Amino acid sequence: MGRPKRDDSRDTRQEILDRALELFATHGFTGSSMRDIAKAVGVRESALYHHFPNKNAILTTVLESSGPGALNSLMTNDLVRIIESLGPHQVLRTMGETVLTLWSTPRERHLLRLIMAEMPRLKEAGLFDLQAQVWRVRTRIGELFASLVERGLIKPIDPRTASLRFMGPLLMIRVLHLSDLTSTPNLEAMREDLMRHIDSFWETVKPEPATKKEKRR
Amino acid sequence: MGRPKRDDSRDTRQEILDRALELFATHGFTGSSMRDIAKAVGVRESALYHHFPNKNAILTTVLESSGPGALNSLMTNDLVRIIESLGPHQVLRTMGETVLTLWSTPRERHLLRLIMAEMPRLKEAGLFDLQAQVWRVRTRIGELFASLVERGLIKPIDPRTASLRFMGPLLMIRVLHLSDLTSTPNLEAMREDLMRHIDSFWETVKPEPATKKEKRR
DNA sequence: ATTATCTATAGATCTATAGATAATGC
């Protein structure tokens, strides 16, 4: 046996990470053995140790390459300027379309499950802190709403409550439609939930027409 | 050694279930060994097998005795009548206080973590289906809102969206404040989030004063 | 006699390592 012939279609290291994510997401970290991972990749256990020093390093690498999260990456510095040109309602709808696309990829669904399942382990290892992450995004969205209030683009509202009212249903929609890996998600139903939520949220924060008239005078 | 002297303060079977829930919640089902459970209870592994046929039976029993969930148990048949006498806003606030109390017990926090972590296993074993459960509660809350609309107690709103807008923030608050078992929850901050949400939700669904005047005519 | 523990251990599985082997690329 020994070293196999070169196969350009195969990157073993990446395949280990991909199969490990799938297994960790469905059976948990401790529920997936090195043997399981090796079998899924199609090599012997010892080959895994050529690419990673131990099982924990596989988990660490999977998570380090996981990216910042959809909502977080949407909170860019020029978001307020984009909102000023396109209008808040249109931007919120676009944000909805974006999270729909990003969240519904198999990879993101597996990461969601992994993070839900391994929360304590990931936090203790300093790899991912779900609670802190949600707090951070909530704060950033709160700041966004605060600056929109300042610019008169939405009603005067408490930013903390507004971020909760905006994000809460998004999280619930995500869990409801995407957290069960055994069934294919109904993306049309999910888009409907998402857009109805955003439109209905917009109705509750859009500035009063009366206020607009006053400004015009 | 052999059988220990009777100790009325000790119910080994129940202690096995309690310690197992704690361990499963922090390290997962596969991450907690029978040895770990036995050590936490203060007996040998073989004593566990006197009370339960195997490890899986411990998990099953833990979950069977877990109850219906706070939101679910609030959705009683006479809820509409209570709302008619106390008013929707007051009832929503009382519901908030109730879930705050029920969710923040150590037992409910451990169950939340267990369910988040072991979703696929619990679903496959037919023990608990988180997705289906959330759908069910959402539907019941939707029906509640529909009947409140019918009675003119709240604005005409789409029940599906309303249930999402009501429940989503509740779920987010629960995850944000109660899912990390390594820190004691800040119940005052949680109550504030909860009550601000409920008050702000009420503002968006309370019937128009204009409509009331029209009715009086 | 029954119940609730214990000691001891079988047998499976798991992580990780040692050392052999063959392909690759300088």
Place this chain on the structure above:
DNA sequence: ATTATCTATAGATCTATAGATAATGC
């Protein structure tokens, strides 16, 4: 020479069982 695999296996840990032992309750 280096890299990527393999075979083989050590040693730890895990689930579960057999059988001994002492307290309990009829």
